Amino acid sequence: MTEENFPGFSSASAAQKIRLLATSHLTRRWRQACPLGSTAGSAPPLIPSLVEEEAEEEHNNVKTPAAVPSQPERAEPLDSHSAIQHAARAASPEAAGTPPAAGTSSSSPPQQPETREEQSLKRLRSIVSLGEPKNKYTLLKELGQGGFGAVYKAVDTSTGQQVAIKKMMLQEDMSEELAVSEILVMRDNRNPNIVTYLDSYLVNEEVWLAMEFMDGGTLFDVLRAVYLEEGQIGAICRECLQGLHFLHSRQVIHRDVKSSNVLMGMDGSVKLADFGLCAQVTPEHSKCSSRVGTPSWMAPEVVRGEAYGPKVDIWSLGIMGLEMVEGEAPYQREPPLRVFELIERNGPPKLQNPRHHSALLRDFLHCCLQADEDWRWCAQELLQHPFVTSGEPASSLAALIISAKQVQEEWRGDTCA
DSSP: OOOSSOGGGGGOOHHHHHHHHHOOOOBOHHHHHSGGGOOTTSOOOOOOBEEOSOOHHHHHHSOOOOOOOOOOOOOOOOOTTOOBOOOOOOOOOOOOOOOOOTTSOTTSOOOOOOOHHHHHHHHHHHHSBOSOGGGTEEEEEEEEEETTEEEEEEEETTTOOEEEEEEEEOOSTTHHHHHHHHHHHHHHOOOTTBOOEEEEEEETTEEEEEEEOOTTEEHHHHHHHBOOOHHHHHHHHHHHHHHHHHHHHTTEEOOOOSGGGEEEOTTSOEEEOOOTTOEEOOSSSOOBOOOEEOGGGOOHHHHTTOOBOTHHHHHHHHHHHHHHHHSSOTTTTSOHHHHHHHHHHHOSOOOSSGGGSOHHHHHHHHHHOOSSTTTSOOHHHHTTSHHHHTSOOGGGHHHHHHHHHHHHHHHHHHHHO
């Protein structure tokens, strides 16, 4: 996950410091005063992701990945500002029991079929690790909260490795199924542009999900602090597209791509995070129908309740591109129902001052933000787009992240003064 400060900056090399001072990143201090209704220096609450009551058909058609033995590797730093709420879908009622057969004792109650929640909880127990995570991890501090629970920075006491622990509460309908899906997708889809899964545990009414700790923060944090140049936007889009291409090739749709679900490392690495709303589809059933996501980033076909495929992630990436240029997503300050109305009425959103930006950037966004899914480019095609191929190397983002950390430290200093 992310950490609010950068303790290693004081020991940065002279070359790093010179590069930092020479980098002319204009700050977004105008966003500090009242960024989307937040207090200075704090992260503004984003519009919560939605999960509406939707098609039983999708539940039957969409296949969760088969459980395989856990592989000890990395973890997803769940973005500290993610505001995902898994709204309850109606659970299937328990089936009525059949009366006892003739000759059996009436004192023996009929065996009730397992409910969906019971089946999901049984499956969850089969994929998490045994043992007490409190004996393995020491929680250091809370990094953020959302509808799912909270994320903490922690340390593995046996190795000293910093990790992120996401605690997911199992109190809502469907929460067990969502936890199973998130764990399996993260565990079984390892990629340099996807946050690494480390381990998971069931602790009373909570799932503890251990992931790699990303020390650069979320892209959302960076956008609040500094302006990005087009080469940097191209680099971030390329890294995200590499992760999306990998997921889509494995029949996984993320369904909640946005800046607060993109994590960054101090080395310039960029990784997709938060798979709480992802869908695992199959070649036979390659479409979803549930109206899920975060309103301002949702593709028109999702808003309309139509069947959709992986290109909904491309639309969301295009909206995130507008975020990186403008500082926030279109309609981000509007209530959800108003957002849906504006998406339907206005069509694809556009840059506020298109002439201030290159033709390559404008064309890239145009390819992402096609209202007709058939005309929208896929991740593999966008990786060949000149705006993406001309982007800076990911390592160049390190200076940008250091600059953002400095601005955040200045904000905290002003707040405490």
